[in-house]
Amino acid sequence: MDDSELMYRTAAGDQRAFRELVERYQRPIYNFFFRSTASREDAEDLTQKLFLNLYKSSGRYRKRSSFKTYIYKIASNLAISFARKNKNRTVIPFDQEEESGNISEELPYGRDPVLDIQASELEGSLKAALVKLPPDLSSAIDLRVRKGFAYREIAEIMGKSISAVESMIFRARKILLVELKEVLDQRDS
Amino acid sequence: MECKECHKLISREIDGEISEDDSKKLETHLNQCKECGRLRASLAVISEVHKGLGKVEPPPTLLEGIMSRIREEDDLSKLGLRAKLAVSAAAVFVMLAGAGVGNFLADRSGSGVNPAADDIFQVEHFANYPPGSTGQLIAALTEGGEYEQE
Numbered sequence: 001m002d003d004s005e006l007m008y009r010t011a012a013g014d015q016r017a018f019r020e021l022v023e024r025y026q027r028p029i030y031n032f033f034f035r036s037t038a039s040r041e042d043a044e045d046l047t048q049k050l051f052l053n054l055y056k057s058s059g060r061y062r063k064r065s066s067f068k069t070y071i072y073k074i075a076s077n078l079a080i081s082f083a084r085k086n087k088n089r090t091v092i093p094f095d096q097e098e099e100s101g102n103i104s105e106e107l108p109y110g111r112d113p114v115l116d117i118q119a120s121e122l123e124g125s126l127k128a129a130l131v132k133l134p135p136d137l138s139s140a141i142d143l144r145v146r147k148g149f150a151y152r153e154i155a156e157i158m159g160k161s162i163s164a165v166e167s168m169i170f171r172a173r174k175i176l177l178v179e180l181k182e183v184l185d186q187r188d189s
Numbered sequence: 190m191e192c193k194e195c196h197k198l199i200s201r202e203i204d205g206e207i208s209e210d211d212s213k214k215l216e217t218h219l220n221q222c223k224e225c226g227r228l229r230a231s232l233a234v235i236s237e238v239h240k241g242l243g244k245v246e247p248p249p250t251l252l253e254g255i256m257s258r259i260r261e262e263d264d265l266s267k268l269g270l271r272a273k274l275a276v277s278a279a280a281v282f283v284m285l286a287g288a289g290v291g292n293f294l295a296d297r298s299g300s301g302v303n304p305a306a307d308d309i310f311q312v313e314h315f316a317n318y319p320p321g322s323t324g325q326l327i328a329a330l331t332e333g334g335e336y337e338q339e
Contacts, residue, residue: 015263018256018259019256022255023252026247026251026255027244030245030251031245034245044247044251047255048251048255051255052255052258052259056262122234122238126239141239145236145240146240146242166200170197173200173236174196176239177228177231180235184234184235187234
């Protein structure tokens, strides 16, 4: 059964349909929030909040675009609003030990110990730099690079024009490049 | 093409959002500009590392936590509906009671009867009201008396 059908069933009071939606999306949504907050606790709270909002608004859901776009629209709004409310919060570094599929295992240079260290350093610096990005830029680049949305879809999710999305992603990359310059230079030398 | 324009095209190229024409222009520029070439390499690495960042597993209790909050939400909605119904019923009761008291006072002032306050709530008292009045109706209903409609 497709996601939209599950939403219509949820609106009709079918809690099992909603449970199926939560099972399908809890992992990617939790990761989306974790990448922008760097906190498991905040990611969990925001994920719960998102699904509660989704449930409450199920009666108003109409299939205009894909359900995936719809759910990430709510996620992006929540992430941006959370970041704005907590802009003075001290960011605690990522808890890395439980993450799976790290880049050092996936890239061909992963077997060289020196390159492994450099890759790991790059990952660490990138994670820290991503958390420091302005919330809208962080959402835009995450939706593109990790979630694979096209610019047109990101524009719909974020309520922006395609050229604004293109510009946000480019600005995010420029900031990341400045933050990672030192690590990248070490890697190239 | 200027380097500034080239940088934006590099970002679009990495995202697979570049047109064929722009792609050709970009390649032409990159063949002549080493600085932009280095920038492209760096941005491509960042994007690859970003894409490959590990995924974290949500806590195993998350699903049940969400479903439990959903059930609470449903219970609250039902409770809210009951409260709304109770308030509506109370409002109707107050309106009817108000109308009854209004009629009663109007009857009393029209009949010239001016009983002591203690008598007002005695059922026998209503028999003194004129035919067709609310007082007579109450007397008829409670005592089995006659009620003539005017």
